[in-house]
Amino acid sequence: MAWLVLLALPSAAVEDEVELPESSDLLQFPFYIREPFVGDLPEIKERKIIRALVTYGKSDFHLADGRPLGIQIELLHLYEKFLNQGIRRDVEKTKVKIVPVHFDQLIPALEAGRGDVVAAFLTATPERKKQLRFALGNAEGVSEVLVSNKDAPKVTSWEELSGKKVYVMDGSSYAEHLKALNFTLKMRGVKPIKVIEADGNLLSEDILELVNAGVMPYTIIDDYKAHLWEKVFKDIQINEQLTTSRNQSLGWAVRKTNPKLQENLQEFVNKQVKQGSLLGNTLLNRYFDHTAWINRLANSEDRMRFNRYVPFFKKYANEYDFDYLAIVAQGYQESGLDNTKVSHRGARGIMQLLPSTAKQMGYSDLSDPEQNIAAGIKYLAWLRTHYINEEGIEDSERMALIWAAYNAGPTKMNKMRRLTKEMNLDPNLWFGNVEIAAGRIIGRETVRYVSNVYKYYIAYTLALDLEGDREEE
Numbered sequence: 001m002a003w004l005v006l007l008a009l010p011s012a013a014v015e016d017e018v019e020l021p022e023s024s025d026l027l028q029f030p031f032y033i034r035e036p037f038v039g040d041l042p043e044i045k046e047r048k049i050i051r052a053l054v055t056y057g058k059s060d061f062h063l064a065d066g067r068p069l070g071i072q073i074e075l076l077h078l079y080e081k082f083l084n085q086g087i088r089r090d091v092e093k094t095k096v097k098i099v100p101v102h103f104d105q106l107i108p109a110l111e112a113g114r115g116d117v118v119a120a121f122l123t124a125t126p127e128r129k130k131q132l133r134f135a136l137g138n139a140e141g142v143s144e145v146l147v148s149n150k151d152a153p154k155v156t157s158w159e160e161l162s163g164k165k166v167y168v169m170d171g172s173s174y175a176e177h178l179k180a181l182n183f184t185l186k187m188r189g190v191k192p193i194k195v196i197e198a199d200g201n202l203l204s205e206d207i208l209e210l211v212n213a214g215v216m217p218y219t220i221i222d223d224y225k226a227h228l229w230e231k232v233f234k235d236i237q238i239n240e241q242l243t244t245s246r247n248q249s250l251g252w253a254v255r256k257t258n259p260k261l262q263e264n265l266q267e268f269v270n271k272q273v274k275q276g277s278l279l280g281n282t283l284l285n286r287y288f289d290h291t292a293w294i295n296r297l298a299n300s301e302d303r304m305r306f307n308r309y310v311p312f313f314k315k316y317a318n319e320y321d322f323d324y325l326a327i328v329a330q331g332y333q334e335s336g337l338d339n340t341k342v343s344h345r346g347a348r349g350i351m352q353l354l355p356s357t358a359k360q361m362g363y364s365d366l367s368d369p370e371q372n373i374a375a376g377i378k379y380l381a382w383l384r385t386h387y388i389n390e391e392g393i394e395d396s397e398r399m400a401l402i403w404a405a406y407n408a409g410p411t412k413m414n415k416m417r418r419l420t421k422e423m424n425l426d427p428n429l430w431f432g433n434v435e436i437a438a439g440r441i442i443g444r445e446t447v448r449y450v451s452n453v454y455k456y457y458i459a460y461t462l463a464l465d466l467e468g469d470r471e472e473e
Contacts, residue, residue, distance in 0.1 A: 036113030041260040044116060048094050050083070052076050053115035055103045056432045057203045060120060062439065062447070068098070072119040082268045100425070100432045102200055104171030107132065110255060117265065121250040123173040123222075133258065135265035136251035143223045144174055146242040147208065150235050152217040158242060162191040166218040167211070169204045170197040174220040177244035199458055201396075201431045205229060206455060212236050215462040220244055305337035309350065312373040320381040325464070326399055327377055329456035330406070333449060339369045351376025380406060387413055393428045400430035400450050407449045408442055416441055 037047070044050050054061045054072050061070040076096045084093040099115045106118045111131070123142070124134045146155070146166075155161055158181060168174035175197050182192035198207050198216075204225060210216040212233035226238045251269065254261050310328065317324035328337075334352040335341040342348050348355065349372035358366050361382070363375035380402055387410045388401045405413040417427035419437040426433045430450060438446045 037116075038113045038255060038257060040258045041264055044261065045094050048092075050080075050094055050096050050117065051115040052096055052098050052117050052119040053101055053106050053109050054098050054119050055106065055203065056100050056436065057205065059203075059205060061098065061100065062444075073098070076119055078272060079265070079268050082272065083264070100436055102432055103169060103203060104200055107253070110253065116254065116258070116261065118253040120252070121222075122253050123245070123248045123250055124253075125173050125176060125245075125248075127176065128173070128253070131256065132253040133256055133262040134249070134251045134253050135262055135269050136249040137266070137269040142248045142250055143243045143246045144177060144220050144248070145223045145226055146218060146239040146244075147211060147221055147226050147236050148218045148239060149211050149214045149216075150237050151214060154237075155239065155242065158185065158193070159188075159190050161193045161218065163194065164218065165194045165196050165216075166220060167196045167198045167207055167216045168220050169202065169207060170200045172197075172204070173248075174204075174244065178220060181244055201454065202458070208233060208236065209455065210459055210462065213459055215459045222248075222250070309337060309339075309369055309373065312370045313377075316374045316377040320377055322377060322380065323399075323457075325460045326453075326457050327373075327380070329460055330403060330453050331373070331376070332456050332460075333453045339367070339372060348372070351379075353379065383410060386410070390428060397429050397431070400454060401428075401434065403450050403453050404430060404434070404438060404446050408438070408446045412442060412446075 037043075037051075039047070052072070054070075054076075056062060057070075059070060060072040061068060076098070080094070080096040083096075087093050098119075099109070101109050101114075103120070106120055106122070107128070109115050110118050118132075122128065122134070123144075124136060128134075146161075148155075153160075162185065166178060168178065175195055178193060178195045182195065185192050202210075204219075204221050207216060207219050208221060208226070208229050211219050212235045214235070223238070223240075223243075226236075230236060230238060252265055254265065306328070309331075310324070313324045313328050313331070317327050331337050331350045335350050337350055339349045341350075341352070343352055346355070347353055348366040350369060351372050353366060353372065353375055355364075355366060357379060358364065358371070358375040361375045361378040363371045363378075366372045366375065383402050383405045384398070387405055388398055393401070401413070404416070408416070416434050416437045419441060420427040420434045423437060425436065435447050435450065
């Protein structure tokens with residue numbers, strides 16, 4: 001089985017010239033701002049609000065110690081200054097407010113009037129240009145390249161990937177270009193590449209991390225991202241000769257009906273944030289150019305622990321109606337599946353439970369791996385019954401909310417969900433919603449915890465699928 005690389009990028013210090021607003025100013029705004037609105041720049045200035053659609057992740061936007069950070073957040077703050085040049089009174093200034101959405105919802109949300117600008121480095125594909133106006137220049141001459149795990153079979157042509165799986169971000173230009181490539185292969189009588197659009201909660205850097213871990217063999221990603229993350233992910237190889245597109249331009253996007261806003265954004269980009277400018281390079285380096293700490297876990301030891309304890313996970317997960325791999329992933333995050341681990345707070349074993357909690361669940365010996373796992377799973381079920389029990393929550397979101405409650409405690413979970421409502425976000429959705437409130441109340445710990453567990457869950461699932469594929473060959 002292929003296993004994970006554990007990654008944590010350190011929080012980047014905010015330099016003096018990019019003084020970011022407090023998260024309360026950025027994230028809290030009246031409900032009417034979330035109502036549909038499609039006006040151009042003059043109407044936006046009348047409202048004195050411009051809504052920026054962003055995605056929540058390591059690079060574009062996240063919260064650290066309650067403060068918003070990320071490339072797009074810094075650029076938006078600079079754009080707010082640019083937009084208000086010459087205006088002295090704060091009450092007369094137009095404020096940038098962010099609206100977090102999934103990547104695949106950026107364009108639909110824009111067109112529905114839920115935001116005014118897509119603040120993401122979107123590739124200006126011909127299809128997108130038909131429906132959007134772009135402010136380009138954040139990145140020029142970008143190619144989409146094939147990236148593989150170093151142990152994956154080396155390929156020198158697209159034909160060699162015939163019938164093989166390539167994982168890409170859901171709703172991305174990578175998927176669009178791969179599908180066009182498949183049409184060309186079909187015309188040549190070659191079996192197409194299997195284009196797998198990954199879980200919608202994974203961004204391109206998450207997929208790259210899973211390629212690095214060996215549970216996804218191939219992906220497509222912008223070449224500048226590949227080279228930046230190559231400094232962190234040591235087990236990827238970039239296939240420069242295999243590109244699905246070349247010389248692409250990336251930038252922000254607005255509706256076709258907003259030409260004045262597009263012109264203003266383009267002027268901002270031209271003057272301040274071209275990729276080759278000092279500012280552009282500073283931003284990219286600040287968020288990408290880190291050789292962060294990485295803990296590569298030994299394959300043999302991981303496999304041994306997984307095989308030893310998986311019968312217990314299956315037994316009790318089935319009893320309480322959980323996906324056993326979701327609980328294995330949590331155990332991996334908690335302890336590395338090491339039942340000898342004891343935290344400074346006295347939490348013990350694989351599921352890192354306090355003896356008092358285990359006792360409430362009816363278990364007394366946390367040194368026994370079976371009791372430890374059983375107690376942890378019973379506690380997860382208790383959280384589900386008493387705190388995450390609303391109908392209509394998607395299974396993946398409910399599991400993420402339960403993980404967060406396990407990590408932060410049910411009282412803080414209630415506070416997080418209340419704050420989510422106050423922010424006009426959905427308290428039944430963790431990703432891009434409750435996780436933002438969690439970042440404000442707790443900081444990065446719980447957000448990172450759930451993110452890691454979720455990626456491990458996907459990695460375990462893919463690893464088992466990969467073994468199944470190999471057995472069938």
